[in-house]
Amino acid sequence: MTVSITIGIYVILAISLNIITGYAGQISLGHAAFFGIGAYASGMLATRLGAPFFICLPFAIVVTGIVGAILGIPCLRVREDFLAITTMGINFVVQAVFLYVPFFGGALGISNIPLPSLNGVEMTKSVYLVMVVLFVLIAIVIDGWLTRSWTGLALASIREDETAAEMSGVNLTRFKVIAFVLGSAMAGLAGGLYAHFMSFISAQDFGFPESIVILSMVVFGGIGTLRGPIIGAIILGVAPEFFRPILDYRTLLYGAMLVVLMRFQPQGLLGIDSFIIRNVKRLWKKETVVNEISA
Amino acid sequence: MRSLLEVDSVSKYFEGLKALDDVSFAMGMGEILGLIGPNGAGKTTLFNLITGTYPVTSGSIRYKGRDLSGFGPSKIAAMGIGRTFQIVRPFSGLTVIENVLVALGASHYPSFFASLSRFRTKAYLSEASEFLRRVGLMSYAEQKAENLPLGLKKRLEIARALALHPELVLLDEPAGGLRHEEMDQLIGLIRELNREGVAVLVIEHNMPVVMELCERIVVLDHGSKIAEGPPEDIRENPHVIDAYLGREEDA
Numbered sequence: 001m002t003v004s005i006t007i008g009i010y011v012i013l014a015i016s017l018n019i020i021t022g023y024a025g026q027i028s029l030g031h032a033a034f035f036g037i038g039a040y041a042s043g044m045l046a047t048r049l050g051a052p053f054f055i056c057l058p059f060a061i062v063v064t065g066i067v068g069a070i071l072g073i074p075c076l077r078v079r080e081d082f083l084a085i086t087t088m089g090i091n092f093v094v095q096a097v098f099l100y101v102p103f104f105g106g107a108l109g110i111s112n113i114p115l116p117s118l119n120g121v122e123m124t125k126s127v128y129l130v131m132v133v134l135f136v137l138i139a140i141v142i143d144g145w146l147t148r149s150w151t152g153l154a155l156a157s158i159r160e161d162e163t164a165a166e167m168s169g170v171n172l173t174r175f176k177v178i179a180f181v182l183g184s185a186m187a188g189l190a191g192g193l194y195a196h197f198m199s200f201i202s203a204q205d206f207g208f209p210e211s212i213v214i215l216s217m218v219v220f221g222g223i224g225t226l227r228g229p230i231i232g233a234i235i236l237g238v239a240p241e242f243f244r245p246i247l248d249y250r251t252l253l254y255g256a257m258l259v260v261l262m263r264f265q266p267q268g269l270l271g272i273d274s275f276i277i278r279n280v281k282r283l284w285k286k287e288t289v290v291n292e293i294s295a
Numbered sequence: 296m297r298s299l300l301e302v303d304s305v306s307k308y309f310e311g312l313k314a315l316d317d318v319s320f321a322m323g324m325g326e327i328l329g330l331i332g333p334n335g336a337g338k339t340t341l342f343n344l345i346t347g348t349y350p351v352t353s354g355s356i357r358y359k360g361r362d363l364s365g366f367g368p369s370k371i372a373a374m375g376i377g378r379t380f381q382i383v384r385p386f387s388g389l390t391v392i393e394n395v396l397v398a399l400g401a402s403h404y405p406s407f408f409a410s411l412s413r414f415r416t417k418a419y420l421s422e423a424s425e426f427l428r429r430v431g432l433m434s435y436a437e438q439k440a441e442n443l444p445l446g447l448k449k450r451l452e453i454a455r456a457l458a459l460h461p462e463l464v465l466l467d468e469p470a471g472g473l474r475h476e477e478m479d480q481l482i483g484l485i486r487e488l489n490r491e492g493v494a495v496l497v498i499e500h501n502m503p504v505v506m507e508l509c510e511r512i513v514v515l516d517h518g519s520k521i522a523e524g525p526p527e528d529i530r531e532n533p534h535v536i537d538a539y540l541g542r543e544e545d546a
Contacts, residue, residue, distance in 0.1 A: 149413060149414065153400055154400065156386070156388075157386050157397040160389060161384045161386055164455075165397065166369050166372070168397045169398060170397065170404055174404070
């Protein structure tokens with residue numbers, strides 16, 4: 001149960017990072033910062049002001065979206081490798097703020113974040129899981145809508161060629177900010193879900209390694225597609241549970257996997273034109289041809 | 296003839312390097328104007344100023360009477376100035392028809408809500424197909440743009456520029472790297488567009504193409520305008536022969 005909830009949260013995180021990095025092509029090595037901002041916003045509102053979960057969660061989404069817009073501004077002026085370093089820096093700064101500013105609980109973090117209640121009764125884990133799955137579905141619907149919309153097309157054009165996109169009427173600033181805000185807000189949602197489920201959060205949960213874990217999931221599954229991040233988050237989320245002994249070496253394994261993947265299958269497992277997808281398509285074609293002949 | 300584009304004593308300095316110096320000319324509606332000059336004369340810089348990639352240092356550029364200074368590139372594109380690039384820049388990972396659709400969306404992008412609507416509707420697909428048909432790319436509609444040969448990528452860029460419903464198209468060396476028959480087709484295409492009322496400002500090194508296509512030519516050298524007039528005058532202009540043809544003999 002715990003694993004399923006964690007995976008659900010990772011699926012939302014992977015989908016949200018994929019909007020920024022996969023669709024808009026803006027590499028981010030600091031996604032855990034927004035995950036953390038959402039978790040802290042929701043957790044602190046609940047513990048300090050006693051606000052109910054269903055107020056904390058929208059609050060987390062809005063705060064993270066706004067911070068995403070603000071932190072996205074320095075990212076607008078830099079591209080590619082410089083953007084990677086900028087986003088990494090943002091992650092370190094955000095984590096340091098959580099760790100060293102007393103207002104955020106310092107090294108002790110935020111504890112005793114309550115589980116949400118329904119009609120005055122505290123949610124069980126299974127109900128919580130259902131809720132997380134519901135949010136995963138909402139994230140999938142939003143993602144699907146995005147890729148079919150003019151906004152999605154504009155983001156794709158920015159990923160492919162910024163100059164040509166501008167000359168085709170795409171306002172770079174506007175659409176990059178939209179991608180950052182949407183991706184961050186969705187990560188904020190994941191953060192809120194995480195905080196209330198774990199009940200205790202601290203700055204360590206939202207460091208640079210966590211960003212790499214999220215990015216690994218996106219890249220492993222297939223960046224730039226919807227199925228990719230979902231499958232990536234599920235496989236990489238489940239794997240450590242099945243191989244308990246490797247839990248300590250999780251990041252090492254993810255790192256090694258990224259290296260191998262980049263060499264042999266940069267599109268990811270289920271990315272466009274990846275080995276698996278190519279073969280599935282071929283089989284599919286064969287089958288339809290056979291069907292047509294027999295028909 | 297009402298002026299469509301007015302370039303009025305435009306200068307551009309890059310940290311003290313003079314790229315353009317006091318260049319003025321005007322273009323009428325539906326005209327084909329050639330822009331020539333040796334390498335480094337400032338032709339592409341001028342394109343980048345017109346499309347808003349960088350601001351002018353001094354002077355002004357007006358399109359249909361409106362001063363373009365302060366408008367960003369996306370706004371200027373949406374106002375109806377399309378362009379192609381010297382080194383082609385298609386959206387490689389997108390399909391051919393999606394490349395055109397990106398520009399077709401120019402009227403949607405400024406509105407958040409309009410940008411949320413779907414782009415793969417029948418109406419937009421058939422409109423985009425119309426542009427592909429005009430440049431002869433209809434049979435490649437669902438192919439990835441990166442798989443097209445250079446000549447077709449250049450046509451795709453033209454289709455993409457046309458999807459902005461432009462009244463002015465800037466073509467940066469459209470004939471560069473093309474084989475003979477491709478070049479002839481391209482000239483035919485540009486002529487056809489022009490007949491439909493689109494004005495064309497074209498940078499081109501291939502002299503026969505320029506002479507054949509353009510009604511008027513502006514010659515730049517070292518950032519300054521050294522001549523302007525119909526092809527036959529330009530061909531005999533001693534300044535042009537000195538600056539342009541003379542330099543080519545050196546090289």
